[in-house]
Amino acid sequence: MKKLVFAGITALVTVLTLGSFVLAQEVQMMRSTPIDADNRLGADFKWEGKEGRMQRNYRQQPxxxxxxxxxxxxxxxxxxxxxxxxxxxxxxxxxxxxxxxxxxxxxxxxxxxxxxxxxxxxxxxxxxxxxxxxxxxxxxxxxxxxx
Ligand code: HEC
Ligand code: HEC
CATH class of the missing domain: 1.10.1130.10 (Flavocytochrome C3; Chain A)
Structure with a gap:
Protein backbone atom coordinates (compact mmCIF):
# COMPACT_ATOMS: atom_id res chain seq x y z
CA MET A 1 0.00 0.00 0.00
CA LYS A 2 2.75 2.43 1.02
CA LYS A 3 4.52 1.73 -2.26
CA LEU A 4 1.36 2.45 -4.26
CA VAL A 5 0.83 5.82 -2.53
CA PHE A 6 4.47 6.71 -3.15
CA ALA A 7 4.16 5.80 -6.85
CA GLY A 8 1.01 7.90 -7.08
CA ILE A 9 2.68 10.95 -5.54
CA THR A 10 5.72 10.55 -7.78
CA ALA A 11 3.49 10.41 -10.87
CA LEU A 12 1.56 13.50 -9.75
CA VAL A 13 4.73 15.50 -9.08
CA THR A 14 6.10 14.50 -12.49
CA VAL A 15 2.92 15.57 -14.28
CA LEU A 16 2.79 18.92 -12.42
CA THR A 17 6.46 19.64 -13.08
CA LEU A 18 6.19 18.81 -16.77
CA GLY A 19 2.90 20.74 -17.02
CA SER A 20 4.33 23.94 -15.56
CA PHE A 21 7.38 23.59 -17.78
CA VAL A 22 5.17 23.42 -20.88
CA LEU A 23 3.13 26.43 -19.68
CA ALA A 24 6.28 28.46 -18.97
CA GLN A 25 7.51 27.68 -22.48
CA GLU A 26 4.27 28.94 -24.05
CA VAL A 27 4.29 32.18 -22.06
CA GLN A 28 7.84 32.80 -23.17
CA MET A 29 6.88 32.31 -26.81
CA MET A 30 4.19 35.01 -26.62
CA ARG A 31 6.53 37.73 -25.29
CA SER A 32 10.10 38.26 -26.39
CA THR A 33 11.22 40.41 -23.43
CA PRO A 34 11.13 39.66 -19.67
CA ILE A 35 7.85 40.60 -17.99
CA ASP A 36 9.41 43.54 -16.08
CA ALA A 37 11.19 45.02 -19.13
CA ASP A 38 9.80 47.66 -21.48
CA ASN A 39 8.26 45.92 -24.48
CA ARG A 40 7.92 48.56 -27.19
CA LEU A 41 6.28 47.74 -30.49
CA GLY A 42 8.68 47.03 -33.31
CA ALA A 43 8.91 49.12 -36.45
CA ASP A 44 6.67 46.54 -38.20
CA PHE A 45 3.74 47.84 -36.22
CA LYS A 46 3.96 51.30 -37.70
CA TRP A 47 0.56 52.15 -39.12
CA GLU A 48 0.63 52.22 -42.89
CA GLY A 49 -2.98 51.44 -43.63
CA LYS A 50 -5.74 53.57 -45.06
CA GLU A 51 -6.69 56.84 -43.37
CA GLY A 52 -9.94 57.30 -41.51
CA ARG A 53 -12.01 55.22 -39.10
CA MET A 54 -12.52 51.52 -39.85
CA GLN A 55 -15.74 49.56 -40.29
CA ARG A 56 -16.56 47.40 -37.24
CA ASN A 57 -16.88 43.64 -37.88
CA TYR A 58 -19.59 43.11 -35.28
CA ARG A 59 -21.79 45.47 -33.30
CA GLN A 60 -19.94 45.24 -29.96
CA GLN A 61 -16.44 45.53 -31.42
CA PRO A 62 -14.15 48.12 -29.84
C1 HEC B 1 -2.57 63.22 -31.44
C2 HEC B 1 -3.95 62.88 -31.12
C3 HEC B 1 -4.28 61.43 -30.86
C4 HEC B 1 -3.71 60.59 -29.92
C5 HEC B 1 -2.59 60.88 -28.93
C6 HEC B 1 -4.43 59.32 -30.03
N1 HEC B 1 -5.40 59.40 -31.00
FE1 HEC B 1 -6.75 57.98 -31.48
N2 HEC B 1 -7.53 59.14 -32.97
C7 HEC B 1 -7.12 60.45 -33.23
C8 HEC B 1 -7.87 60.95 -34.37
C9 HEC B 1 -7.73 62.35 -34.99
C10 HEC B 1 -8.73 59.91 -34.77
C11 HEC B 1 -9.72 59.92 -35.92
C12 HEC B 1 -9.03 59.48 -37.19
C13 HEC B 1 -9.89 59.74 -38.41
O1 HEC B 1 -11.08 60.04 -38.27
O2 HEC B 1 -9.32 59.62 -39.50
C14 HEC B 1 -8.50 58.80 -33.87
C15 HEC B 1 -9.17 57.60 -33.92
C16 HEC B 1 -9.08 56.61 -32.94
C17 HEC B 1 -9.94 55.45 -32.84
C18 HEC B 1 -11.08 55.07 -33.80
C19 HEC B 1 -12.42 55.47 -33.26
C20 HEC B 1 -13.56 55.02 -34.15
O3 HEC B 1 -14.71 55.23 -33.75
O4 HEC B 1 -13.32 54.46 -35.22
C21 HEC B 1 -9.52 54.72 -31.77
C22 HEC B 1 -10.12 53.41 -31.26
C23 HEC B 1 -8.41 55.42 -31.19
N3 HEC B 1 -8.15 56.56 -31.93
C24 HEC B 1 -7.70 54.97 -30.10
C25 HEC B 1 -6.54 55.58 -29.61
C26 HEC B 1 -5.67 55.00 -28.60
C27 HEC B 1 -5.89 53.65 -27.94
C28 HEC B 1 -4.66 55.90 -28.37
C29 HEC B 1 -3.46 55.75 -27.46
C30 HEC B 1 -2.68 54.52 -27.61
C31 HEC B 1 -4.90 57.05 -29.23
N4 HEC B 1 -6.04 56.80 -29.99
C32 HEC B 1 -4.13 58.21 -29.26
C33 HEC B 1 -6.17 61.16 -32.54
C34 HEC B 1 -5.34 60.67 -31.53
C1 HEC C 1 -12.81 47.26 -21.83
C2 HEC C 1 -12.63 47.60 -23.25
C3 HEC C 1 -12.26 49.03 -23.59
C4 HEC C 1 -11.26 49.82 -23.07
C5 HEC C 1 -10.26 49.47 -21.98
C6 HEC C 1 -11.32 51.07 -23.81
N1 HEC C 1 -12.33 51.02 -24.74
FE1 HEC C 1 -12.76 52.47 -26.09
N2 HEC C 1 -14.39 51.39 -26.73
C7 HEC C 1 -14.68 50.10 -26.33
C8 HEC C 1 -15.92 49.67 -26.99
C9 HEC C 1 -16.60 48.31 -26.82
C10 HEC C 1 -16.33 50.74 -27.82
C11 HEC C 1 -17.57 50.80 -28.71
C12 HEC C 1 -18.84 50.85 -27.89
C13 HEC C 1 -18.82 51.98 -26.91
O1 HEC C 1 -18.68 53.13 -27.32
O2 HEC C 1 -18.86 51.67 -25.72
C14 HEC C 1 -15.35 51.80 -27.62
C15 HEC C 1 -15.38 53.04 -28.28
C16 HEC C 1 -14.30 53.92 -28.32
C17 HEC C 1 -14.20 55.08 -29.19
C18 HEC C 1 -15.24 55.53 -30.20
C19 HEC C 1 -16.26 56.38 -29.50
C20 HEC C 1 -17.39 56.78 -30.42
O3 HEC C 1 -18.36 57.36 -29.91
O4 HEC C 1 -17.33 56.48 -31.62
C21 HEC C 1 -12.99 55.67 -28.94
C22 HEC C 1 -12.42 56.91 -29.60
C23 HEC C 1 -12.34 54.91 -27.90
N3 HEC C 1 -13.17 53.86 -27.54
C24 HEC C 1 -11.10 55.17 -27.39
C25 HEC C 1 -10.57 54.58 -26.22
C26 HEC C 1 -9.42 55.05 -25.50
C27 HEC C 1 -8.53 56.21 -25.93
C28 HEC C 1 -9.28 54.23 -24.40
C29 HEC C 1 -8.27 54.36 -23.28
C30 HEC C 1 -8.30 55.62 -22.52
C31 HEC C 1 -10.32 53.22 -24.46
N4 HEC C 1 -11.11 53.49 -25.56
C32 HEC C 1 -10.47 52.16 -23.58
C33 HEC C 1 -13.98 49.34 -25.44
C34 HEC C 1 -12.93 49.80 -24.64
Missing part, protein backbone atom coordinates in the same frame (compact mmCIF):
# COMPACT_ATOMS: atom_id res chain seq x y z
CA UNK A 63 -13.26 50.23 -32.89
CA UNK A 64 -9.84 49.47 -34.40
CA UNK A 65 -7.24 52.21 -34.01
CA UNK A 66 -6.75 53.90 -37.40
CA UNK A 67 -3.37 55.46 -36.50
CA UNK A 68 -0.01 54.41 -35.09
CA UNK A 69 0.14 54.03 -31.30
CA UNK A 70 3.87 53.25 -31.04
CA UNK A 71 4.69 56.68 -29.55
CA UNK A 72 1.85 56.84 -27.01
CA UNK A 73 2.82 55.82 -23.50
CA UNK A 74 0.24 54.22 -21.20
CA UNK A 75 1.30 53.34 -17.66
CA UNK A 76 -0.06 53.86 -14.16
CA UNK A 77 0.85 57.58 -14.22
CA UNK A 78 0.40 58.62 -17.85
CA UNK A 79 -2.10 57.89 -20.59
CA UNK A 80 -1.23 59.83 -23.73
CA UNK A 81 -4.33 58.63 -25.56
CA UNK A 82 -6.40 60.78 -23.23
CA UNK A 83 -4.48 63.83 -24.49
CA UNK A 84 -6.60 63.61 -27.66
CA UNK A 85 -9.60 61.38 -26.84
CA UNK A 86 -10.73 62.59 -23.40
CA UNK A 87 -13.86 64.75 -23.52
CA UNK A 88 -11.82 67.71 -22.20
CA UNK A 89 -9.48 67.62 -25.26
CA UNK A 90 -11.16 65.83 -28.15
CA UNK A 91 -12.87 68.85 -29.72
CA UNK A 92 -9.68 70.90 -29.87
CA UNK A 93 -7.71 67.91 -31.22
CA UNK A 94 -10.26 66.90 -33.82
CA UNK A 95 -10.37 63.35 -32.39
CA UNK A 96 -13.47 61.23 -31.64
CA UNK A 97 -14.53 61.69 -28.00
CA UNK A 98 -14.59 58.64 -25.73
CA UNK A 99 -18.16 57.36 -25.50
CA UNK A 100 -20.04 57.44 -22.18
CA UNK A 101 -19.24 53.78 -21.44
CA UNK A 102 -15.65 54.92 -20.79
CA UNK A 103 -16.86 57.18 -17.97
CA UNK A 104 -18.97 54.65 -16.06
CA UNK A 105 -17.56 52.93 -12.97
CA UNK A 106 -18.49 49.32 -12.20
CA UNK A 107 -21.54 50.43 -10.21
CA UNK A 108 -22.76 52.42 -13.23
CA UNK A 109 -22.01 55.85 -11.70
CA UNK A 110 -21.11 58.54 -14.25
CA UNK A 111 -17.62 59.97 -13.73
CA UNK A 112 -15.97 63.12 -15.06
CA UNK A 113 -12.70 61.26 -15.69
CA UNK A 114 -11.87 57.97 -17.42
CA UNK A 115 -13.07 54.87 -15.53
CA UNK A 116 -10.33 52.62 -14.14
CA UNK A 117 -11.79 49.73 -16.14
CA UNK A 118 -11.12 51.67 -19.38
CA UNK A 119 -7.70 53.11 -18.57
CA UNK A 120 -5.57 50.61 -20.50
CA UNK A 121 -6.94 51.37 -23.96
CA UNK A 122 -5.09 48.71 -25.90
CA UNK A 123 -6.63 45.96 -23.83
CA UNK A 124 -9.54 46.51 -26.22
CA UNK A 125 -8.43 48.82 -29.05
CA UNK A 126 -5.74 47.59 -31.41
CA UNK A 127 -4.08 49.04 -34.50
CA UNK A 128 -3.59 46.89 -37.58
CA UNK A 129 -0.33 45.94 -39.28
CA UNK A 130 0.54 43.99 -42.39
CA UNK A 131 2.27 41.03 -40.68
CA UNK A 132 1.57 37.29 -40.69
CA UNK A 133 -0.82 36.34 -37.85
CA UNK A 134 0.62 34.42 -34.85
CA UNK A 135 -2.39 32.11 -34.90
CA UNK A 136 -4.85 31.43 -37.75
CA UNK A 137 -8.07 33.44 -37.58
CA UNK A 138 -11.28 32.10 -39.09
CA UNK A 139 -13.63 34.69 -37.56
CA UNK A 140 -16.79 35.49 -39.47
CA UNK A 141 -19.18 38.32 -38.61
CA UNK A 142 -22.51 37.12 -37.17
CA UNK A 143 -24.50 39.15 -39.66
CA UNK A 144 -23.47 40.41 -43.09
CA UNK A 145 -21.79 43.81 -43.14
CA UNK A 146 -21.13 46.14 -46.03
CA UNK A 147 -17.50 47.04 -46.50
Missing amino acids: PLVPHSIAQYQIDTRVNQCLGCHDWTKAGARGAPTLSMTHYLDREGNELDHIAGTRFFCNQCHVPQADVSPLVPNVFEASSPIEN
